[in-house]
Amino acid sequence: xxxxxxxxxPLPKLELHLHLDxxxxxxxxxxxxxxxxxxxxxDAEVIAPPxxxxxxxxxxxxxxxxxLLQDAPALARVSREVVEDLADDGVVYAEIRFAPQLHTRLGxxxxxxxxxxxxxVAEASAATGVETRLILCALRHQPVEVGEAVAELGVANxxxxxVAALDLAGDEGRFEGAPFARAFDLAxxxxxxxxxxxxxxxxxxxxxxALDSLGAERIGHGVRIVGDAALMDEVRRRGLxxxxxxxSNVQTRAVRTLADHPADALLRAGLRVTVNCDGHTATPTSLxxxxxxxxxxxxxxLTEFAAVTRHARRTRVHRCGHAPPCLEQRxxxxxxxxxxxxxxxxxxx
Ligand SMILES: [Zn+2]
Numbered sequence: 001x002x003x004x005x006x007x008x009x010p011l012p013k014l015e016l017h018l019h020l021d022x023x024x025x026x027x028x029x030x031x032x033x034x035x036x037x038x039x040x041x042x043d044a045e046v047i048a049p050p051x052x053x054x055x056x057x058x059x060x061x062x063x064x065x066x067x068l069l070q071d072a073p074a075l076a077r078v079s080r081e082v083v084e085d086l087a088d089d090g091v092v093y094a095e096i097r098f099a100p101q102l103h104t105r106l107g108x109x110x111x112x113x114x115x116x117x118x119x120x121v122a123e124a125s126a127a128t129g130v131e132t133r134l135i136l137c138a139l140r141h142q143p144v145e146v147g148e149a150v151a152e153l154g155v156a157n158x159x160x161x162x163v164a165a166l167d168l169a170g171d172e173g174r175f176e177g178a179p180f181a182r183a184f185d186l187a188x189x190x191x192x193x194x195x196x197x198x199x200x201x202x203x204x205x206x207x208x209x210a211l212d213s214l215g216a217e218r219i220g221h222g223v224r225i226v227g228d229a230a231l232m233d234e235v236r237r238r239g240l241x242x243x244x245x246x247x248s249n250v251q252t253r254a255v256r257t258l259a260d261h262p263a264d265a266l267l268r269a270g271l272r273v274t275v276n277c278d279g280h281t282a283t284p285t286s287l288x289x290x291x292x293x294x295x296x297x298x299x300x301x302l303t304e305f306a307a308v309t310r311h312a313r314r315t316r317v318h319r320c321g322h323a324p325p326c327l328e329q330r331x332x333x334x335x336x337x338x339x340x341x342x343x344x345x346x347x348x349x
Contacts, residue, residue: 003301005292011305012092012334013287014312015276017220017243019137019169020098020117022279023085024065024078032068032077041065048251048282055201055252056171062282070106075113076120082280083124083132089286093327095317096121097135097167100153101146110153118162131327133318134163135195139170144179151183155190164317165193168214173201177209184214193217193317195243200254204228211240218243218315223254225271226262232269241272241315246293247285248278264298272311306335 026047030040041064048061069075079096086094098117100110108116118134125132136154138147150166157163166187168180177196184194196210197220204227210216211234219225222242225232235242244263248254255261267273275294277285294300313331 003292003295003305005286005288008288008291008295008305009088009090009286011090012309012331013090013291014274014309014316014331015086015091015094015287016218016241016274016312016316017245017276017278018082018086018094018096019062019279019282020079020082020096021062021065021069021102022282023082024069024281025081025085026281028078028081029065029068032074036068036074038068041068046281047284050251051253052251053253055173055254058248058252058282059171062279065281066102069103070108072108072112072116075103075116079117079120080124083121083128083130085280085286087128087130089288091130091287092330093131093312093316093318095133095135095165097137097169099137099139099150099169101139101142101150110149111157114153114157114163118157118160122162131318132162133165133316135165135167135317136163137167137169138180138183140168140175140177140180141171144183147180147183148186151186151190151192154187154192158191163192165195167194167220168196168198168210169220170197171201172197172206177206178213181213184216188215195220195317197221199224200249200252204231207231207235211235216240221245221249221254223249223262226265232266232271236269236271239272239315241274241311242266243274243276245276245278245283246290248283251283258293258297261297263294264300264304267304267307272315273308274312274315275308309335 026043033040045064052058100113103113121132136150138150154163195218196214196216198210199207200221203224218241220243246261
């Protein structure tokens with residue numbers, strides 16, 4: 001049986017690394033532009049090419065979407081549609097991340113941005129059954145004070161239940177992570193989980209910095225860890241997850257081609273590899289598509305997909321506290337031992 005994108009779609013999947021601003025549907029962005037009297041963006045302006053110059057070039061491709069995500073109705077619509085798209089792809093749990101400070105150009109406060117996204121995501125979660133959590137992003141290329149304000153916003157809103165973690169995103173190639181140590185300390189003391197983009201545009205020293213200076217519990221991408229055996233050993237021993245995003249990793253030149261992607265080697269070396277999308281538009285993909293590509297490239301089958309799903313379950317920012325049937329049960333039913341008959345039949349369905 002060939003595991004095509006269509007066959008993989010009904011399987012219950014977990015998404016840990018997805019940027020809201022990289023997910024706005026191209027057609028929605030065009031409608032938002034027309035409604036606001038702005039020139040509608042072409043597909044080429046919102047979908048990053050198969051290979052950008054580097055990570056910074058990839059990040060710049062999201063600017064056109066950001067131009068349109070500056071008021072509450074636009075933010076709410078895109079937030080809702082992301083969850084709908086996840087549901088259509090068989091995703092049962094998703095962590096959606098965004099940088100509230102990027103949506104304040106027309107006067108929204110960061111709190112208003114967060115309230116808008118949180119409400120729309122919660123409504124869409126209730127309507128679709130996709131369980132969701134939010135991660136707030138500090139950005140390396142912004143002043144540390146902004147990152148600290150994002151951390152404080154996350155801590156202040158954590159008791160409401162949706163905001164669960166702080167992330168450090170942005171231009172890793174040109175900016176260090178260590179200056180954001182205070183922001184991550186605020187997050188830790190305030191009960192937020194911590195994930196850091198590292199080992200995407202720079203090598204193992206950047207991952208080391210994320211662990212030692214920022215207390216990262218997960219590494220965004222982390223694909224360049226392969227150059228450092230001692231670091232690989234530590235990440236494996238500590239059970240830290242790598243949030244790999246195969247197609248995006250080729251786009252940003254973190255890896256040269258999919259054939260060069262270390263997901264397969266890292267999984268076989270015993271690291272907690274997870275597979276994610278990064279975006280649905282800037283990176284034009286879905287989790288089913290990412291999985292199908294890994295099948296085509298590395299021959300992955302249900303055993304590998306069960307493994308990455310288990311890794312995501314164990315390292316997600318939200319721990320299950322629900323009465324059954326909860327997410328843990330839904331996933332465990334489909335994936336008891338990896339290539340179970342139930343999982344196979346779900347694939348055929
Ligand atoms: Zn990312």
